Amino acid sequence: MLVSYNWLKQYIDIKDNAQDLAEKITRGGIEVEGVEYLAENISNVVVGYVKSKEKHPDAEKLNVCIVDVGEKEDLQIVCGAPNVKAGQCVIVAKIGAKLPGIKIKKAELRGVESQGMICSLKELGLNQSVVPKKYQDGIYIFETEQKLGSDVVEILGLNDYILDLSITPNRADALSMRGLTYELGALYNQTVRFNDKKCEENTTDTDLKVSIQSENCVNYLAQIVNNITVVDSPLWLQTCLMNSGIRPINNIVDITNYVLLEFGQPMHAFDKKLTGENIVVRDAAAGEILKTLDNVERKLQKDDLVITDGITPIALGGVMGGKNTEVNSKTTSIILESAYFNPVTVRKTSAYHGLRSDSSARFEKGIDINIQRVALQRATELILELCPEATIETIVGETKAVGDKEIIITENYINDYLGIELSKEEIINILRSLSFNVKKIEDYLLVKIPTRRPDITIKQDLVEEIIRIYGYDNLASTLPKFSKTTRGGLTYSQRAVRDLRKIFVTLGFNDTINYSLVSEKESTEFTLGDHHKVRLLMPMTETHSTLRQSLIPGLLNATAYNVARKQKNLKILEIGKVFFGSGNDNIQPTEKLYLSAALTGVEYSAKWLKEERKIDFYSTKGYLETIFERLGLVEKISYKSIKLKNMHPGRTAEVYLGEKRLGFIGEIHPVYAGNKGLNTTYVFEINLEEIISEKKVKPLYEEVTKYPEITRDVAMLVDNKDEYANIYSVIENVNSKLITNVELFDLYEGLELLTGKKSIALTLTYSDKEKTLTDEEVTKVHEKVLDALSNYGAIIR
Numbered sequence: 001m002l003v004s005y006n007w008l009k010q011y012i013d014i015k016d017n018a019q020d021l022a023e024k025i026t027r028g029g030i031e032v033e034g035v036e037y038l039a040e041n042i043s044n045v046v047v048g049y050v051k052s053k054e055k056h057p058d059a060e061k062l063n064v065c066i067v068d069v070g071e072k073e074d075l076q077i078v079c080g081a082p083n084v085k086a087g088q089c090v091i092v093a094k095i096g097a098k099l100p101g102i103k104i105k106k107a108e109l110r111g112v113e114s115q116g117m118i119c120s121l122k123e124l125g126l127n128q129s130v131v132p133k134k135y136q137d138g139i140y141i142f143e144t145e146q147k148l149g150s151d152v153v154e155i156l157g158l159n160d161y162i163l164d165l166s167i168t169p170n171r172a173d174a175l176s177m178r179g180l181t182y183e184l185g186a187l188y189n190q191t192v193r194f195n196d197k198k199c200e201e202n203t204t205d206t207d208l209k210v211s212i213q214s215e216n217c218v219n220y221l222a223q224i225v226n227n228i229t230v231v232d233s234p235l236w237l238q239t240c241l242m243n244s245g246i247r248p249i250n251n252i253v254d255i256t257n258y259v260l261l262e263f264g265q266p267m268h269a270f271d272k273k274l275t276g277e278n279i280v281v282r283d284a285a286a287g288e289i290l291k292t293l294d295n296v297e298r299k300l301q302k303d304d305l306v307i308t309d310g311i312t313p314i315a316l317g318g319v320m321g322g323k324n325t326e327v328n329s330k331t332t333s334i335i336l337e338s339a340y341f342n343p344v345t346v347r348k349t350s351a352y353h354g355l356r357s358d359s360s361a362r363f364e365k366g367i368d369i370n371i372q373r374v375a376l377q378r379a380t381e382l383i384l385e386l387c388p389e390a391t392i393e394t395i396v397g398e399t400k401a402v403g404d405k406e407i408i409i410t411e412n413y414i415n416d417y418l419g420i421e422l423s424k425e426e427i428i429n430i431l432r433s434l435s436f437n438v439k440k441i442e443d444y445l446l447v448k449i450p451t452r453r454p455d456i457t458i459k460q461d462l463v464e465e466i467i468r469i470y471g472y473d474n475l476a477s478t479l480p481k482f483s484k485t486t487r488g489g490l491t492y493s494q495r496a497v498r499d500l501r502k503i504f505v506t507l508g509f510n511d512t513i514n515y516s517l518v519s520e521k522e523s524t525e526f527t528l529g530d531h532h533k534v535r536l537l538m539p540m541t542e543t544h545s546t547l548r549q550s551l552i553p554g555l556l557n558a559t560a561y562n563v564a565r566k567q568k569n570l571k572i573l574e575i576g577k578v579f580f581g582s583g584n585d586n587i588q589p590t591e592k593l594y595l596s597a598a599l600t601g602v603e604y605s606a607k608w609l610k611e612e613r614k615i616d617f618y619s620t621k622g623y624l625e626t627i628f629e630r631l632g633l634v635e636k637i638s639y640k641s642i643k644l645k646n647m648h649p650g651r652t653a654e655v656y657l658g659e660k661r662l663g664f665i666g667e668i669h670p671v672y673a674g675n676k677g678l679n680t681t682y683v684f685e686i687n688l689e690e691i692i693s694e695k696k697v698k699p700l701y702e703e704v705t706k707y708p709e710i711t712r713d714v715a716m717l718v719d720n721k722d723e724y725a726n727i728y729s730v731i732e733n734v735n736s737k738l739i740t741n742v743e744l745f746d747l748y749e750g751l752e753l754l755t756g757k758k759s760i761a762l763t764l765t766y767s768d769k770e771k772t773l774t775d776e777e778v779t780k781v782h783e784k785v786l787d788a789l790s791n792y793g794a795i796i797r
Helices: 018-027 177-187 235-243 251-263 343-353 358-365 372-386 411-418 424-433 459-470 492-506 552-563 617-631 670-675 688-692 724-732 775-792
Strands: 002-004 031-037 043-055 063-068 075-079 089-099 107-109 112-114 116-118 161-166 209-212 217-226 267-271 278-283 289-291 297-299 305-308 313-316 334-341 396-398 405-410 437-441 444-449 570-580 590-600 602-606 611-614 637-641 647-657 660-668 681-687 710-719 739-748 757-766
Touching: 002 235, 018 031, 018 161, 018 177, 063 116, 075 089, 075 112, 075 116, 177 251, 177 424, 209 217, 209 396, 217 278, 217 372, 235 251, 251 267, 251 358, 251 372, 267 313, 267 372, 278 334, 289 313, 305 343, 334 343, 334 372, 343 358, 405 411, 405 459, 411 424, 411 459, 424 437, 424 444, 424 459, 492 570, 492 590, 492 617, 492 688, 552 570, 552 590, 552 681, 590 617, 590 688, 617 637, 617 660, 617 681, 617 688, 637 724, 660 670, 660 688, 681 688, 710 775, 724 739, 724 757, 724 775, 757 775
Parallel strands: 209 278
Antiparallel strands: 002 161, 031 161, 043 063, 043 089, 063 075, 089 116, 107 112, 217 334, 217 396, 267 334, 278 305, 289 297, 305 313, 405 444, 437 444, 570 590, 590 681, 602 611, 637 647, 647 660, 660 681, 710 757, 739 757
16 A cells, blocks of 8 residues: 555654654554655656647657746747647756656757646656546646646655555554554654545435345445536645546546545445435346446346445445446536445455455444544535535435444553553553553453454454553563473374485476366366365466465466477476365365376487387386385385276376385376377376375395205296286285295297287295205295296196
C-alpha cells in the first residue's frame, strides 16, 4: 500500500521525517518496504502558458510553440505532443532542468532552436498506470488557471514522500489512512479524533428500496444523489489519488476511491437512470452473464454475490461494478453503495474470475463491519463540495449492529507472558493509545476491542499489541533454561536421504524438484494401488489442480521439456512426497516419501571407437540397486514381472522388500512415450519411507578366502513364461553354505527347442572358507541342486 507522508500529517502531528517515521512504523509491526521522494530527480520545472503554436517547417509531427513561463522573455519550444494547443497551461522544463533520467539542454530540432521541454506526467516519473487516460499519449494540461512560473513540484503534490507499506492479511485496518492514524496515535502517544460530519439533516425522502437476499451480505446501505455534474476532479484530488497509485477517472469515481483510501471502505456509484430504484443483493444464478467495467463478459457461478436492479446483475459484490450502470459524462443522478460482504465469498469470486481490485483486496482481508454509514456520509459530503447544486436523498438499506468484542486480561498474565515488568497504568495507557476502551475491575482489565480490529480475538493478541507498542527492543535478552540438553544432529532417515542424493549426483543424475500439484489425469498415473484423489477447491489452473500420487508424471514432463530442447541423454531423480486421500475432505491426506528416476538416451559413448551403449532395463536396475546396496538391503530385495498401465508389458517389474511391495521399475510404454515426444525411456519408483524405516544394516567385513573356488555349469529347458527369479529361488532353497554364487550366462529361444520351452545356462560357484573342497563334496551338493531343479520341472540338458 502506498501512503502519502503529507496526507498522513493532515490527521496527526508527526515530528519525525519520513525516514524516521518509516522506521517507527516498521518497529511497530507493519513493515515499510521503501520510502520514495517523488521530486528527487525533478528541478527547475514550472507552469507555462502556450501563447502560440505553429507547424515545424521541416517536420510534420513537430510544432513550434511560444511559451510564457512568467519571465521577461518567452521560450521557444519544439514539441511533438499531439494534444498541444495555444491557450493551454502546461508543464515546462526549462534549460538546466532535471527530470528522471534526463537533463534539459538547449537544442536544435530539425534546424529550429528549442529552449526547453513541454512535459507529460510520465516524464515527471509518474507511472503510466496512474496517469489519466486523456493524458496518456500526450502532455499534461492544467484544467484550471495556474500562476505562471510557479513550481510544478508543489502544484502536483510531488514534494511528498511515499511510504510503501507491506500490510499482512491480519492487519486489514491498516489499509486506510484512518487505520494508520490510529496506529500512529499509539506509536506517538497522541489522542486520535476525527471530525465526521453527518449529511442527514439536508436529505429528502427517497423511493429507493434495498433488499438483501443472501447470507453473504451483512450490511448494505445506498443513497441517491441528484443534480450532479460528472467532470474531471480538482487537481488536489487527482494528485492525491495518483500519489497513492490510483488513476483518476472523474469526480464521482474519484471520490469513491478517495473514501476507499481514507476509510478502507470500498464504495461504488451506479448511474441511477440505468439502475432504477430497486436494489436487490443476492447470490448469482449459474450461467448468468455480467459485463464488468473492464469490458469483459463474465459467466457467473453460484458462489458469486451480485448486486442487481431487481432482475439483472449490475455488479459483482465487492469486486467490480457492471458496465451496464457505469457512471459517465451524461450521468446526473447516482446511487452510492456502501456495504459489508463476506470476505470468503469475495475471495472466491475474485480468484474464480481472475479479477483483483482495490475493493476486493480490502473485502478479502475483512473491513470494519460498522463503518459503512460514516463512509457513505463522507462520500456525500465530498460530492456536495465538488457539486454544490447536488441534493441527497435519505440513506436506505439493511444493517446488523455488531458490538465491540470484550477480552478479560490481568497484569500478571501480560508480564508472565512477556517476561518483563509493566505496571497496570503502563498497560492501560498503551491500550488506550490504541483507542481501546479499558475498564479496571478488581484485579483484571476489561478491554473492549473496536470492530475495526477484527484480528484481535484472544488474550495473546492483546499481549502482542502491548509489546509492539511498548517496543520489542525492550524485551529482556535472556537465554532459555534447560533441565537437560540433547545432542543435535540428523536422524537416520535424514542422513539416508542426503546420502542417496549425493550418490545419484555422482552417478550423473540431475536432482530435480517438481510441482506437487499436477492435472487430475496425471495425479493417478503410474500408481500401484487405488487411492482417493486430493483436489484443490479453487485451483489456479487445471494443470495444477490435484496432489500427485506418483513422482513419475512430473519427471516425464521434465524429461520431455529437456528432450524438446535437444538434451537427448538424461538421467533425472526426484525425492519427494506423494499424497493419498482418505475420501473424507476433513481428514489430511497421507504423505509418503518416494524416490523416483527417469532415464533416456545413451549411457556411454566413445565416438572415436564408434561405440555407444544405450540405457536399458539392466542399467536402470543397476542404478536402483545402488540404493539397496547403500542401505544394506540387497539380499532382501526381489522382483516380479507386472503389467502396469502406460508401462511396457514385457519390461516392467515390481520391487519387493521381503513380502512388502516397494514400487516398480521398467520401460515407459512406447505409445505413451511417443505422445510425450520421448524415445525409449526407463523409470523406477520406490517408497523410500519403507526402506529408511528399516534398521540400518552395518556392513560386514570378511576375509577373502584363501582356498580355491570350484564352478559347475548347468543347462536346462524351462517354460517360456518361467522367470529367472523362480529358478534362483529353487537353488537358494537347497540351503547349502557351499553355494556362494549363482550367475546366469546364457539364454536361448529357438525352433530347435521343444515348443513352449527356452534354454538357460547357469554357473554355480562352490567354496568353503575353512578348507579346500574335494570333487566328491561339490558333486554331492551339485546333485541336490539338479534334483531340486528337476522336481521344479526343469529338463536338465
